[in-house]
Amino acid sequence: MREELHRFFRAARGAGVRVSPAESIDAMRAVSEVGFADRGLLRDTLLVTLAKTQDEKQALAQCFDLFFSRPEPKTNADAAEGADQQSESGASPSQPSGSSAPGQGGGEGSAPPELGELAQMLLAQDRSAVAAALAGAANEASLSNIRFFTQRGLFQSRMMEALGIGQLRDDLDRLKADDPAQAERLAAALDGLRDSVREMVAQALLLYGREEAENLRHEVLRNAPMMRLERRQVEQMKELIRAIARRLRERYSKPRKRQRRGHLDVRRTIRRNAAWGNIPFLTAWKRRHRDRPQIVALCDVSGSVAQVSDFFLLLIHSLHEVVDDVRSFAFSGHLIEVSDILDKQEPEAAMREIMSKVGFGSSDYGASLADFEKRWLRAVTPKTTVIVLGDARSNNLDPRTDILRTISERAKRVVWLNPEGRMGWGWGDSEMFRYAPFCNLVRQCSNAKQLERAVSDIVAAYQ
Structure with missing residues (x-):
């Protein structure tokens, strides 16, 4: 979970919360004490150790809720339920009514054993296994590196490749010839899987892309004719x-130690230490007055x-x-x-x-x-x-x-x-x-x- 916390710190910085390395270390130590079992306690721990103002506390709470929420994998039952709702409203369903059996956990018969692992999971409607596969694909695709909305398609493709979309397409083609009913169920499950991947990428973009998007917006605004x-844009410019004022205050309000102390005055230092063989026990400094x-x-x-x-x-x-x-x-x-x-x-x-x-x-x-x-x-x-x-x-x-x-x-x-x-x-x-x-x-x-x-x-x- 250490990598997960590091990703959370990155998302928090993107949400406008200033998280220093020392604060992140303190937060990780606190989390090691309370653990991950109690989600509410974990949330309060991170808020106490990282948030320094009321605005940061609110932003961090929203970031926590978004980060630790996971899109639910869609199954055949979900697709069939959506089709039934469309039928009741008078719209033609996208899938035939016999293509799925809502409420039956195992579907219309068990999946053929020669199918790949992903096809087996989808046909079995194993939500936990699909969720674990999605999390693994997100890690393999380095989803936390997404920065811009133009990268959504790229990361969706990477995740689908990591899940094994090539093998799944081969299984689907084989089922269309051998078992059309199972093929329709697998195609509907694949559509649900694509929706889940799309939601995960959108969530990651919201978490990790905000800082880059904000920086880009600020850069455009910084160069816009006032x-x-x-x-x-006027309020954004204000x-x-x-x-900018905060940045200038931080840069100039705290003089550096060398500026406060001045520069070493070698000649005066030597004269002051003549009694000790010019060993510089006492130092003299040149101080310059600054208005x-x-x-x-x-x-x-x-x-x-x-x-x-x-x-x-x-x-x-x-x-x-x-x-x-x-x-x-x-x-x-x-x-x-x-x-x-x-x-x-x-x-x-x-x-x-x-x-x-x-x-x-x-x-x-x-x-x-x-x-x-x-x-x-x-x-x-x-x-x-x-x-x-x-x-x-x-x-x-x-x-x-x-x-x-x-x-x-x-x-x-x-x-x-x-x-x-x-x-x-x-x-x-x-x-x-x-x-x-x-x-x-x-x-x-x-x-x-x-x-x-x-x-x-x-x-x-x-x-």
Whole structure:
């Protein structure tokens, strides 16, 4: 059963439960104590040892129920019962009424001894033997390696080959000539066997294919242009942005031991240990002071880029464990500070309020920069990274590049993230090339992958 537990851990990870190697070892030790006889006790044991949150507990319970349920092998009686139901409803049955005898455990006479093992089991309607054969075929076909729905046919064929479908076809051809009634019973049993294999493959795909399917969906979403998302994709993108925030927090919130301690100062170490013949009993370390990130974000929320700004603000304000201080501003025709709105409200409510105050207007970068210079320029210090997210389209108004130059002189860095493609920069009313000389970094940022990379590089500059 150890292999079975390993497969269960894989299925649990696919269901979104984080199972570390240490936790899997603890779970296996606990299971060795309680055993497999009591299914309810086994379920509770795995929930206690693996689930860390209520959501994980629910997902793990569903995964357990699905993993340890086995499709019941279909027999001739099942096929005949389905045919009878079709007959009662007025539909013509797929099999002749005399092809099977419901309720008779051994069927119409015993199976000829010269038939193969699989044909013997099917004609005898031995459910336990068929279930054991299906489990063995699943192991032989490595069914737990299924990842995509396009592999269903492949694994169904592998399982049927492992069961001995070639021998069964030969037995069926021989019975058609010698005993047509038995041949019809065997053909009906074969159809039931195919249904059981199909159900097992579908169950395995649900268990082991979810993680790969989720990764594929996330990868497609990560590369999707955020300005052209469908409504149903917006919530999925917000979940992806939260996952990106968690990943960045884990990467940057816990400094490595070497970063905390610094690097060995060889000269000071030698001097401190001169009394002991330069044997390094005492060590000296070079420590470098690292500032925690301070960010000022200026986000264009005009109609063309409002959705990208929504995701960007959600990501920045989710990094509270990494970023020491974030001040956020939104603008279209004029600029306002929105830090308190984002801190006190849920993202959806916050963006609705922001858009009602300043959103969907005509962009005026010059007037917005003038508002920032007049009221909040002192917020920019040599420790501050200023991030501007916008398409730099100012409707042919004065772009006030002089103000951006002043901000650049005061700040640690100025980073411009443009959700528009590079081919559009400088065309029409785009002022991107006039702003670029006063930025330390200018990047296209049209999808979640580029957004994650940009924010990661900004935070990493402080490490």
